[in-house]
Amino acid sequence: MEQFDVLVIGAGLAGCAAAYEAARAGSQVVLAERGSRPGTKTVSGGLLYTHGLREMFPDFWKEEPCPVERAITRNVVSFLTPTQAASLDFFDAAFGAPPFNAFSVLRSRLDPWLAAKAEAAGATPVYGAKVDALLKEKDRVIGIRSGTDELGATVVIDAEGANAWTSRQGGQQPEADPGTVGVGVKQVIGLPSGEIERRFQLRGMEGTQLTTVGLPAGVEGGAFLYTNRDTLSLGMILNMRSLVEHGIQFSEALEEFKQHPWIQRFLEGGNLLEYSGCFVTEGGLGQLPPLYGPGYLLAGAAAGLFLNTGFTLRGMDFALESGRIAGRVAAEAVRAKDPSSSFLARYAQQLEQSFVLRQLRTYRDYPTTFANPRLYGLYPEILTSLLHRAYFIDGSDREHLRQLLKESHRGKASLLTLGRDLWKAMRTL
Ligand SMILES: Cc1cc2nc3c(=O)[nH]c(=O)nc-3n(C[C@H](O)[C@H](O)[C@H](O)COP(=O)(O)OP(=O)(O)OC[C@H]3O[C@@H](n4cnc5c(N)ncnc54)[C@H](O)[C@@H]3O)c2cc1C
Numbered sequence: 001m002e003q004f005d006v007l008v009i010g011a012g013l014a015g016c017a018a019a020y021e022a023a024r025a026g027s028q029v030v031l032a033e034r035g036s037r038p039g040t041k042t043v044s045g046g047l048l049y050t051h052g053l054r055e056m057f058p059d060f061w062k063e064e065p066c067p068v069e070r071a072i073t074r075n076v077v078s079f080l081t082p083t084q085a086a087s088l089d090f091f092d093a094a095f096g097a098p099p100f101n102a103f104s105v106l107r108s109r110l111d112p113w114l115a116a117k118a119e120a121a122g123a124t125p126v127y128g129a130k131v132d133a134l135l136k137e138k139d140r141v142i143g144i145r146s147g148t149d150e151l152g153a154t155v156v157i158d159a160e161g162a163n164a165w166t167s168r169q170g171g172q173q174p175e176a177d178p179g180t181v182g183v184g185v186k187q188v189i190g191l192p193s194g195e196i197e198r199r200f201q202l203r204g205m206e207g208t209q210l211t212t213v214g215l216p217a218g219v220e221g222g223a224f225l226y227t228n229r230d231t232l233s234l235g236m237i238l239n240m241r242s243l244v245e246h247g248i249q250f251s252e253a254l255e256e257f258k259q260h261p262w263i264q265r266f267l268e269g270g271n272l273l274e275y276s277g278c279f280v281t282e283g284g285l286g287q288l289p290p291l292y293g294p295g296y297l298l299a300g301a302a303a304g305l306f307l308n309t310g311f312t313l314r315g316m317d318f319a320l321e322s323g324r325i326a327g328r329v330a331a332e333a334v335r336a337k338d339p340s341s342s343f344l345a346r347y348a349q350q351l352e353q354s355f356v357l358r359q360l361r362t363y364r365d366y367p368t369t370f371a372n373p374r375l376y377g378l379y380p381e382i383l384t385s386l387l388h389r390a391y392f393i394d395g396s397d398r399e400h401l402r403q404l405l406k407e408s409h410r411g412k413a414s415l416l417t418l419g420r421d422l423w424k425a426m427r428t429l
Pocket residue numbers: 009010011012013014015032033034035038039041042043044045046047048049129130131132159160161162166183184185186235236237277278279280299300301302305306313314315316317319
């Protein structure tokens with residue numbers, strides 16, 4: 001069996017970052033990707049908070065080819081009912097200047113760019129290589145099997161994304177809890193750049209992220225619409241259990257979102273260019289699998305590192321940072337000739353100190369707080385009903401705002417329930 005220092009499963013963001021760091025630190029690295037090239041199998045809405053990538057490539061946005069799309073200056077959250085939208089719309093010019101807070105990205109561009117960095121650092125990419133199983137000696141992972149090929153490694157870094165099929169099969173982590181699994185779909189819609197700028201009121205390379213809550217009513221989850229250079233990224237992440245409970249098909253939910261009068265205006269005349277889907281694990285800190293074991297490390301979405309607060313979706317910056325740390329620790333283990341659990345525990349220790357686990361700790365209550373159907377049906381309805389009453393003028397005496405507020409929630413939710421949910425959401429966020 002051919003032997004390497006570090007073997008990375010998956011050339012997504014976590015895998016490429018891990019391969020880059022380990023190769024830079026002098027390890028002999030193989031990066032195995034099932035797709036024919038990086039970015040062909042990855043699914044992401046595509047809003048990247050830049051700090052993780054800047055850590056490795058401080059001026060990445062100046063590079064040619066440029067791996068990112070638009071600098072996000074406008075953040076909009078809309079609460080929807082079938083015909084209404086109540087939005088919080090935040091523009092910040094500072095987000096459009098270096099070092100840039102967030103960019104929209106297309107993974108078909110970003111992943112090959114990052115994989116090329118790993119290759120330039122000395123890693124050997126192997127594309128079209130699906131890893132079928134982990135090879136083990138007692139409880140230690142000693143390599144991988146792909147088809148009939150077996151490759152050995154001192155450390156295997158599993159960065160295969162949220163399905164984490166290889167490590168679940170190998171017993172490195174349990175099956176995902178269906179209650180905390182989200183189903184995500186994403187479409188890329190082509191539209192001329194000038195049209196995107198006009199529709200979203202953008203200047204030059206500014207971009208918008210629009211996220212929504214409330215469609216389909218009561219189903220836990222939300223939708224997103226991001227502007228790229230000459231495409232839009234549109235999609236949804238919905239909780240699987242909640243979808244089943246409401247008896248709604250995902251395709252119906254997506255169509256309802258696209259046909260919404262507030263959303264439709266942004267999409268008109270666009271061409272559907274891509275359609276993809278994927279699972280996400282939204283169990284948060286309480287459901288993280290063991291992050292390391294003898295001979296292996298888990299990074300990125302394969303380790304369940306994902307956070308959705310409704311305002312921000314974070315998986316890519318977590319993937320980059322966890323991959324970076326995993327690559328560094330794997331190279332140290334190679335140098336020390338010690339892939340034992342006790343040595344690799346420094347991966348979890350460093351991740352604890354990084355923003356990844358600190359953020360998951362801060363938002364540890366989010367899976368339970370957001371598993372509340374009122375947030376996805378009743379509250380958008382109360383909010384839009386209040387605003388409708390406040391703006392609708394027909395010559396009759398308009399009630400005082402306090403009275404309007406009372407009428408908006410009368411018979412729907414008690415003040416106690418409203419107050420309790422609000423308090424819980426504030427505490428979580
Ligand atoms: C609909 C949707 C919208 C999202 N929106 C955002 C967002 O706006 N912002 C954000 O930060 N995060 C977002 N996320 C989350 C984000 O996409 C993930 O957290 C991130 O992509 C994880 O990166 P990763 O490198 O760990 O895994 P992935 O990006 O999934 O990469 C895994 C790689 O491993 C490869 N692979 C899988 N199995 C094997 C195998 N057996 N052998 C070889 N290769 C294999 C895959 O082909 C892939 O290239 C979204 C997710 C979804 C589903």
